[in-house]
Amino acid sequence: MIITSAKSFEVILALLKNEDNMFVIGCNVCAAKLRTGGEPEVLEMCRKLEESGKQVVGWALPTAACSIRSFESLVDKNEKIIDACCILVMACGSGVSSVANVVGVPVYGSNDTISLGSLSGGKLISNQCVMCGDCIIGEFGGICPKAQCSKGLLNGPCGGNVDGMCEIDRLKDCAWTLIYERLKKIERLDLLYNIHTPQEHGFK
Ligand code: SF4
Ligand code: SF4
Structure with a gap:
């Protein structure tokens, strides 16, 4: 499991200061388990961005943000991504890179990637490898x-x-x-x- 922590919303907003018409992508594996990019966090991010005056054209939750087959596979999840001027990925750095490899617009990450760790016996352990x-x-x-x-x-x-x-x-x-x-x-x-x-x- 890749351990991530969420950047503060103020930091994310500063990253996106020159952007609008954004699409938000979460990750239903590590980030979902750590609550840094699962569905509740993605919906909350969309809400906060809109409250801050940004237009969110849509969102998607691929199984794993670090395993994106193609742009078309993202369109299959939500065709609104075609209208996006930028993408915010709520995953680890690998997830952000994976999305960036298949899209043609700026991509930003909402998390800090901390280490390779695990959830073991109900305990979060970082730096295992x-x-x-x-x-x-x-x-x-x-x-x-x-x-x-x-x-x-x-x-x-x-x-x-x-x-x-x-x-x-x-x-x-x-x-x-x-x-x-x-x-x-x-x-x-x-x-x-x-x-x-x-x-x-x-x-x-
Ligand atoms: S061997 Fe020394 S440096 Fe390594 S974990 Fe133990 S106390 Fe820390
Ligand atoms: S020996 Fe290397 S690959 Fe194996 S767990 Fe340690 S850091 Fe990871």
């Missing part, structure tokens, strides 16, 4: 130190954690404490003896 392109998460019991350790350490903790919390961010669990507990639980502490070689800045 930094998309390094060389996945070794299985060697850490399913918890990625590249993403979750503040120092990206691959060969054990820095020694600075206090009561299981990270020395860099005291509000965050030390990733290596979590990794140790997980490996212990699944009886794979032997994986801690694997030595990982230095990486190009940690990521490919």
Whole structure:
């Protein structure tokens, strides 16, 4: 899941200051779950834009804003998009790019894209993967130190954690404490003896 947070309406309005006749596109996957681009948020955005004097020609809610087949597929959702002078996408940066690839008018994004995370066990967890392109998460019991350790350490903790919390961010669990507990639980502490070689800045 891509974690997004909604920009304030004032910021969005400033982005759109020279635009009118807009079409709003949401995303029925990540943004809908996070309430940054599902149907209620899209309808609320349309209402606020109109109250602010902007004309909204229509809206659409594709299954995933990051997977838009063609302009025609958007027309199938709502043909009013043909009249749009600009498009506001309520999704992550990938969703905005996906829409921009198939339309010929300016495209804006209403959200800030924060990280690749998850909704797991009813809890929102951010920064679960930094998309390094060389996945070794299985060697850490399913918890990625590249993403979750503040120092990206691959060969054990820095020694600075206090009561299981990270020395860099005291509000965050030390990733290596979590990794140790997980490996212990699944009886794979032997994986801690694997030595990982230095990486190009940690990521490919
Ligand atoms: S090793 Fe970590 S950052 Fe790299 S792809 Fe796997 S989960 Fe993502
Ligand atoms: S305290 Fe834990 S999570 Fe924080 S930098 Fe050190 S090893 Fe990484």
